[in-house]
Amino acid sequence: MKKFIPTLLAVFIQVVACAIIVALLNMLDPNLFSGLLDDRFSGRSQKFAAEDLKFGIIVVFVSSIGLAILGSLVWLVYAAMKVVYHPKDVPALSPVWSANTLLFFLATIVLDYLLVGRFVYGLRVGYTVHVVLLGLLAFLVFYYPATFFATRPTMRPSVLFRNRLFARSQA
Amino acid sequence: MTKSYFIGIGGTGARCAEAMLHLCAAGLGPEDMWIGFVDPDSSNGNLERTKEMLQLYQATRAALRNPGTSQVSQETPLFRTEIRTARSGACWSQVPAEVTSMRDLFHHSAMEEDGRNLFDALYLREEQDMDLSHGFRARPAVGAAVVGARVAPEEDFWQDVFAAVHEAKQNRDVRIFIVGSVFGGTGASGFPVIAGRLREALNSPRVSISGALALPYFTYAEPESAGPIYAHPGAFIHQARGALEHYRDMLSRPGPNGPLFDNLYMLGWPRLLSLPVSRTGGKGQCNPPLLPELYGALAAARFFLNGPTRDARILHIARNASPELTWDDLPGVETAAGMDGEVKTVLGRMLRFSAAFRGVYGPLLARPNHRLYERHLWYRRLLAATNAGLDGDPAQNARTKLDSYCRAFLRWMVTIVRCSSHDGLAVNLFNDGSIGADGPPDGDGLLLLHDDLFERVKRIFPTLVTDSGPDSTSLETILDNLNAARPKPGAEGLSAFVEALFEQCALANGKPLRRSA
Numbered sequence: 001m002k003k004f005i006p007t008l009l010a011v012f013i014q015v016v017a018c019a020i021i022v023a024l025l026n027m028l029d030p031n032l033f034s035g036l037l038d039d040r041f042s043g044r045s046q047k048f049a050a051e052d053l054k055f056g057i058i059v060v061f062v063s064s065i066g067l068a069i070l071g072s073l074v075w076l077v078y079a080a081m082k083v084v085y086h087p088k089d090v091p092a093l094s095p096v097w098s099a100n101t102l103l104f105f106l107a108t109i110v111l112d113y114l115l116v117g118r119f120v121y122g123l124r125v126g127y128t129v130h131v132v133l134l135g136l137l138a139f140l141v142f143y144y145p146a147t148f149f150a151t152r153p154t155m156r157p158s159v160l161f162r163n164r165l166f167a168r169s170q171a
Numbered sequence: 172m173t174k175s176y177f178i179g180i181g182g183t184g185a186r187c188a189e190a191m192l193h194l195c196a197a198g199l200g201p202e203d204m205w206i207g208f209v210d211p212d213s214s215n216g217n218l219e220r221t222k223e224m225l226q227l228y229q230a231t232r233a234a235l236r237n238p239g240t241s242q243v244s245q246e247t248p249l250f251r252t253e254i255r256t257a258r259s260g261a262c263w264s265q266v267p268a269e270v271t272s273m274r275d276l277f278h279h280s281a282m283e284e285d286g287r288n289l290f291d292a293l294y295l296r297e298e299q300d301m302d303l304s305h306g307f308r309a310r311p312a313v314g315a316a317v318v319g320a321r322v323a324p325e326e327d328f329w330q331d332v333f334a335a336v337h338e339a340k341q342n343r344d345v346r347i348f349i350v351g352s353v354f355g356g357t358g359a360s361g362f363p364v365i366a367g368r369l370r371e372a373l374n375s376p377r378v379s380i381s382g383a384l385a386l387p388y389f390t391y392a393e394p395e396s397a398g399p400i401y402a403h404p405g406a407f408i409h410q411a412r413g414a415l416e417h418y419r420d421m422l423s424r425p426g427p428n429g430p431l432f433d434n435l436y437m438l439g440w441p442r443l444l445s446l447p448v449s450r451t452g453g454k455g456q457c458n459p460p461l462l463p464e465l466y467g468a469l470a471a472a473r474f475f476l477n478g479p480t481r482d483a484r485i486l487h488i489a490r491n492a493s494p495e496l497t498w499d500d501l502p503g504v505e506t507a508a509g510m511d512g513e514v515k516t517v518l519g520r521m522l523r524f525s526a527a528f529r530g531v532y533g534p535l536l537a538r539p540n541h542r543l544y545e546r547h548l549w550y551r552r553l554l555a556a557t558n559a560g561l562d563g564d565p566a567q568n569a570r571t572k573l574d575s576y577c578r579a580f581l582r583w584m585v586t587i588v589r590c591s592s593h594d595g596l597a598v599n600l601f602n603d604g605s606i607g608a609d610g611p612p613d614g615d616g617l618l619l620l621h622d623d624l625f626e627r628v629k630r631i632f633p634t635l636v637t638d639s640g641p642d643s644t645s646l647e648t649i650l651d652n653l654n655a656a657r658p659k660p661g662a663e664g665l666s667a668f669v670e671a672l673f674e675q676c677a678l679a680n681g682k683p684l685r686r687s688a
Contacts, residue, residue, distance in 0.1 A: 003651070085629040085646040086531055087544055153548045153654030154647075 003152055007076040010150035011069060014142055018065045021138075025058050033057070038124050049122040056120030057131060063115055064108050064135035068142035071104030075147050079155035090154060097147070108139045173344040175201040175475045176332055178365065180209045180349065181357030182217040183385045183467075186460050187350040189221040190468035192228050193580055197521035198248020199504055199514070201346075201475040205255045205331055209361050211266040211317070216457025218262060220615050224579060225261055229254060231576045234569035241559070241569050241664030248517075249524075249673050259327035265318045265361070274299045276317060315360040322368045332369065339377035346478065347373075348471040349382040353414040354407040358385070363421060366431050374428045379479045381434040383467040384418070387411050388440035389458070407443075422485070433479035436470040436486045438463045444591060457616035460583055462496070462591040462598065469514065473504045496591075496598045497637055516678055519636035522584055522601055523676035525577035526635065527649060530624035532672060533574040536665070538567055549653035553668040557658050566665045573669065581606055582617040589618060601636045640679030649675045 030050035041049040075097055084090055112135040116128050123131065148156065179188035185208055194200055206225065210218050232250040235243055243249060257263070270276045273294060279287060290299075294316075324333035335345040349366055351358030362384060370380055387407035421431060440463050466488050480486065490500035498515035535544055536554075541561045544550045553559075560566050584600075585607030592598045605627040608619045621627050628635060633643045644652065652675050658667035 083647055084650060085632075086625060087535060087547055087549070087650060090547065152651055154651050156548070 003080040004077075006150045006152065007073065007080055010076060010146045011073055014065070014069045014072070014146060017142070018062065018069070021065070022058055022062060025054070025061065028054065030054050036124055036127050037122050041122055052121040053123060056115070056123070057134075059119060060112050060115050060131055060135045061138050063111055064138040065142050067104050067108045067111065068139040068146070071100060071107075071139075072143050072146035072150070074104075075100045076150055079151045082155055084154050094155070101143070101147075104143065105136070105139065108136055112136070172202060173346060173475070173478075174335055174338045175204040176335065176345070176347040177204055177206045177471060177475075178209060178332075178347065178349045179207070179221070180351035180361040180365065181359075182210070182215060182458065183352035183358050183464065184208065184350045185210065185215070185217045185221040186458065186464040187383065187385075187467040187471070189224050189460060189583070190465045191471055192221070192224050192254070193521070193583060194468050194472050194517075195252035195254065196228060196231075196250050196576065196580065197517045198251050199469075199472045199476075199517050200252035201472075202251065203253045203255070204475065205257075206261060207257055207328060207332070208262045209265065209318075209365065210262060210357055211264045212357070216616065220457060220617075222261055225254065225256070227572065227576055227579060231569075231572040234565070234572050235666045235669060237565070237569075237664075237666075239663075240565050241666040242662060243666040243670045244659035244661040246659070247662075247670050247673065249670065255331075257328045257331050263326070263328035265321045265357075267321075271302055272300050273317065315364050318361045318364045319368075322365055324372065333372055335378065336373050336375060339373065339375040342377065344478065345373065345375075345378040346475055347378070347380045348474050349380070350385070350467050350471065351382070352385040352387075353418075354385075354387045354411045359410065359414055363418070363431065367426075370426070370428050370431055379433045379474075380431070381436070381470075381474045381479055382432050383436040383438055383470045385463055385467060386415075386437060386439035388438070388444060388463045389446050389461060390443040391446040391458075434474065434486055436467070436488065438466050438470075438488060441596070442593065444593060446590075457614065459586045459590040459612045459616045459618075462587055465501070465587060469502055469504060473502070477505055494595055494597065496596060496600075498600060515636070515638070518584075519601070519639070519678045520673070520676050521580060523632070523635060523643075523678070524673045525580045526606060526624065526628050526632070527646065527672060527676055528669070529574060529577040529581065529620075530628055531646060532668075533570060533577065536561055536566075536570050536668075538562060547654070549650070549656065549668075553653065553656060553658055553671050554665065557663045557667040559665045559668065561665070569665050578620065579617075581620055585620070586612060586616070586618045599637050602631055602634070605631055605635065636678060642679035644675055644677075644679075 030047060030053075033050045033053045034046055036053060037046060037049055078096055078100070109132060112132040113128070116123065116131050120131065177188060177191055179185050188206060188208065191200065191206075195204065208218055208221065212218070228250070232253070235241060235250055266276065274280075277290065279290065279299065282290060322329060324330060332347070335347070339345050347369060349362060351362035353359050353362070362382065366380055366382060373380075390407065418435075422435070425431070440461075444461055446458055470486070470488065488502055490496060493500075498519075501514040503513050535541060538561065541550075541554075545555060554561065561570075585603045588598045588600055588603045589607065590612070606620060606624065608621050610619065612618050629646055633639060633641075633645045636643070649672070653668075653671060656671045656675075659670055662670050
């Protein structure tokens with residue numbers, strides 16, 4: 001149980017941070033998003049379209065952060081359950097960490113594109129990439145700190161990275 | 172500070188001293204102890220092994236407690252005891268180098284006729300001509316005469332012990348503990364004579380003299396080519412009976428300087444343990460360590476740490492009546508506040524530490540290997556940050572010494588458990604099968620270890636020690652905790668890591684012992 005407490009704590013902190021960000025985004029004036037709107041919106045409809053756009057962007061953020069939380073949870077649970085009796089058994093850049101990161105990173109890109117295409121109403125086409133990139137940024141901001149700091153020290157990716165670099169330099 | 176003196180007489184005394192050294196390494200010894208061995212057979216295998224262990228202890232301690240290079244913190248009990256020996260060496264022979272027999276020693280040919288006749292009446296011709304360089308071959312009458320003639324303050328070896336009277340005059344407690352067997356030659360003859368000489372010379376209320384007297388507890392097949400006089404195992408019981416009657420008379424009539432012993436521990440075993448080797452004297456006499464010797468060392472530790480028990484002169488150490496001997500049956504050592512005197516806790520931790528260091532961490536810290544781990548948190552925090560300098564000779568020397576000590580300790584523990592077990596009594600202190608290899612003892616009387624120690628202990632490490640608490644750390648948890656550990660204040664170099672590992676190997680509280688009163 002002791003090894004899982006940091007995992008639970010990390011998930012809790014991430015959820016709280018996500019809720020705060022969503023609340024802050026909700027407090028923003030919808031007019032701030034009017035610059036991202038397609039040209040076809042004007043007059044009174046612009047305000048409603050901006051509201052929808054803000055909501056859509058928040059959905060993209062929340063889904064990216066949700067994937068980050070899920071991805072980090074998968075790694076943290078794996079790292080907590082991995083049995084390492086001997087320092088020589090500590091993996092040099094664990095393939096599990098690499099695969100997990102890549103998988104959730106790609107999943108975030110796909111999901112963000114899907115969400116932007118289907119649910120972000122009225123976004124100018126040229127800004128799709130920007131929103132997806134912002135979603136990825138949110139993913140990374142949540143995923144990396146969680147996997148770096150909440151992982152038990154033996155399996156911490158920073159150690160694994162260094163092992164890998166060192167093994168290479170020795171080779 | 173109390174001055175402690177440990178004197179081991181003969182082969183049993185040497186093996187009790189070996190056990191005492193291991194207790195000191197585990198943290199159950201006094202802060203400072205003088206140790207000496209009395210044995211005319213300087214090539215005796217038992218004595219050789221103990222002398223080697225003493226040198227290893229001193230070298231390991233010096234390497235781990237070396238200010239400025241590698242130093243454990245003040246609180247750690249690991250190798251706490253500073254052990255000194257006489258300037259002339261740790262071993263003293265009652266028989267001068269140039270003397271080979273009693274006739275030589277007492278200048279038989281130069282004796283007056285009356286004296287010579289008395290001498291001839293008291294000692295057989297074979298005893299007079301017996302080669303004394305290999306001990307007294309279970310002839311205490313010969314030994315007593317020789318020892319009585321030689322224990323004196325003028326002897327270099329005894330100078331430190333006799334000088335203890337000055338410590339007593341400065342109101343310091345002086346505690347002298349003598350161990351020997353009642354059934355051999357060297358121990359049986361030296362034990363009462365040396366105690367008597369010391370009591371006579373160190374007659375002060377600040378000086379306590381105690382001893383542990385081993386009754387017959389082992390036997391061996393009679394050697395085929397030992398000459399006319401040798402330690403005949405069949406006579407041990409009869410000799411012990413005669414000796415005990417002598418002790419009863421001696422203790423019931425205190426001399427002019429008070430009783431000979433403040434406390435006298437009597438050690439025995441329910442049946443004679445059969446030794447797998449049969450040798451008499453010389454290098455070949457290297458018996459495996461047995462549990463009664465550990466009992467003797469525990470008696471010494473108790474005496475050094477607490478002083479004599481005032482209301483008892485003769486102490487018996489007993490065990491529970493059960494076909495299995497467990498930690499419950501080893502007496503606890505009451506210690507000062509802050510020290511753990513539970514034998515299971517102390518020896519169990521040392522056992523786990525030795526297995527972890529020898530099986531896992533020791534090899535990683537060797538010069539070609541350690542760089543592979545210098546990115547690990549445990550390495551950075553406990554070795555790099557404390558300037559361990561593992562590329563340097565001092566750190567590697569300390570590592571090698573500690574590794575050798577851990578190996579010796581594990582071999583000793585495995586041997587003591589296996590060789591003390593017999594039909595109807597299984598010694599169950601730890602999972603010895605995962606540490607010790609099958610087969611008879613090696614030439615040094617100790618069993619060998621498995622080569623793949625790590626593979627054998629990695630899964631059972633939390634339960635390696637019998638009756639470990641459910642929360643005893645696994646090797647996995649130890650690695651996790653080392654990654655989060657910080658050096659203790661005052662700890663530096665390799666010793667900071669060693670101390671952190673030693674702490675992590677502590678046993679969780681197991682089930683309470685059911686020790687009988």
